[in-house]
Amino acid sequence: MASVVGVTRSSGTHRREDRSKAVVIGAGFGGMAAALRLRSRGYGVTVIERQACLGGRAQVFERGGYRHDAGPTVITAPFQFAELFELFGKRIEDYVRIVPLDPWYRFRFPDGDKFDYGGTLEQTLGEVRRISPADEAGYLSLLEHSKKLFDVGFTELADKPFDKAWAMVGQIPNLVRLRADRSVWQLVSKYLKDPKLRQVFSVQPLLVGGNPFETTSIYGLIHYLEHQWGVHFVMGGTGRLVDALEQLMVEEGVEIRTGQTVAKLDIVAGEARGITLESGETIAAGIVVSNADPLHLYGEMFPSPVKNLPARLKLRSRKSMGLYVLYFGTDRNFPDVAHHTIWLGPRYRELLHEIFRRKVMTEDFSLYVHRPTATDPSFAPEGHDSFYVLCPVANLDGNINWSVEGPRLQDRIIEALDQTMMPGVKKAMRSPFYMTPEDFQERYLSVAGAGFSVAPNLTQSAWFRFHNRGEGIRNLYLVGAGTHPGAGLPGVLSSAKVVERLVSEA
Numbered sequence: 001m002a003s004v005v006g007v008t009r010s011s012g013t014h015r016r017e018d019r020s021k022a023v024v025i026g027a028g029f030g031g032m033a034a035a036l037r038l039r040s041r042g043y044g045v046t047v048i049e050r051q052a053c054l055g056g057r058a059q060v061f062e063r064g065g066y067r068h069d070a071g072p073t074v075i076t077a078p079f080q081f082a083e084l085f086e087l088f089g090k091r092i093e094d095y096v097r098i099v100p101l102d103p104w105y106r107f108r109f110p111d112g113d114k115f116d117y118g119g120t121l122e123q124t125l126g127e128v129r130r131i132s133p134a135d136e137a138g139y140l141s142l143l144e145h146s147k148k149l150f151d152v153g154f155t156e157l158a159d160k161p162f163d164k165a166w167a168m169v170g171q172i173p174n175l176v177r178l179r180a181d182r183s184v185w186q187l188v189s190k191y192l193k194d195p196k197l198r199q200v201f202s203v204q205p206l207l208v209g210g211n212p213f214e215t216t217s218i219y220g221l222i223h224y225l226e227h228q229w230g231v232h233f234v235m236g237g238t239g240r241l242v243d244a245l246e247q248l249m250v251e252e253g254v255e256i257r258t259g260q261t262v263a264k265l266d267i268v269a270g271e272a273r274g275i276t277l278e279s280g281e282t283i284a285a286g287i288v289v290s291n292a293d294p295l296h297l298y299g300e301m302f303p304s305p306v307k308n309l310p311a312r313l314k315l316r317s318r319k320s321m322g323l324y325v326l327y328f329g330t331d332r333n334f335p336d337v338a339h340h341t342i343w344l345g346p347r348y349r350e351l352l353h354e355i356f357r358r359k360v361m362t363e364d365f366s367l368y369v370h371r372p373t374a375t376d377p378s379f380a381p382e383g384h385d386s387f388y389v390l391c392p393v394a395n396l397d398g399n400i401n402w403s404v405e406g407p408r409l410q411d412r413i414i415e416a417l418d419q420t421m422m423p424g425v426k427k428a429m430r431s432p433f434y435m436t437p438e439d440f441q442e443r444y445l446s447v448a449g450a451g452f453s454v455a456p457n458l459t460q461s462a463w464f465r466f467h468n469r470g471e472g473i474r475n476l477y478l479v480g481a482g483t484h485p486g487a488g489l490p491g492v493l494s495s496a497k498v499v500e501r502l503v504s505e506a
Contacts, residue, residue, distance in 0.1 A: 073372070076232070183213050293481075319454060
């Protein structure tokens, strides 16, 4: 990665006299939310981001006149973003426009059949009946069970700390009652019999880095979460939301420093006292919040090897899969492609086993295709489309030569799309480029290039996941995908709320 000249941005004075100083490592959505929450409580906050722009993985790429969101593209709980503006008596509507999508996702099966998911419950039931009338009652039962998971896993626990063992012990009755020992696939298969519907309603863990055949069924709450608030898109893209949060931080006196990488924590007598940058500069702080991958934080950023046993054990955590992301424009529109499309390959369980367990390059794939121009034509020149195609792949714990497989996978993906839902895309494609797990490791310091840090298995969730309160180190707090409650925008925003709670109670 090319070096970036450091930039500092701030405006005005702090709203109230600082009681103490906080430094936030990393400006992904978890880091930005934590900075704003601490600022609202009167802390003087400095945010350090190693990229040239804020957003962490939510960068924006411009190539050949086409714009691409590089990271998250799905907004499922917009109220969480609105809360950050409300902390300062402001309205998110004055900064960005967030619109609902319909359908939320379009699934495309290998036989060419489609399933439009989203909109009203009756619309979803209509699609269920079209594919398998016998599964209508089972789907309603699945939705009811998902609500029970949501009521506990999201409403009650997502913004609550899990850094004490007794907190986990107290949830054992709920875990038993809700059968958290089952995988998402087992949960869905209990209620639905049709193989297509089982795929449609079990695929959600892949959006947070988990294998549906291994991820705890607690993550089945995602289904009800989508029904509760719908699926949304930010006009201008997720990058526009990053810009809005940056503007809010500047207005409220948060100091922002980009193009600067934190080398290590400064720890004295078991207490975080600040950070040291790669340049050698030190920044003192009474509170340190890390939005870095916790596997990198505990493995590389401590001045000496981690001694805390639970943290050392978590360094052995199984990681999420890697991501291969292909970006391109087209010199024509593809109006039959929905805003969000899940393009399913011929295999499911076997494919995921090869990605998550064997960690090999597969000869087939499934894809998430993002066409933002379906909603916002500003992403491309008039009459053109912009695309982002995400392909789950093995992380770097596998032995894949990406210098060879990167361009080969691009050709295979384009060929597959040309032969199925996008005939003519090979000729229409313009300005293609891609990211591999190696790019995730280099750009974002993601250990093994994992797309979502720690995998969301039962033994790596809640108390078993990296705690939001630093383990063995006072005044250190963690937010982001690898921490409780987990990956995805609702998870990382909730982690910032947990940190606010912990700091206020300290």
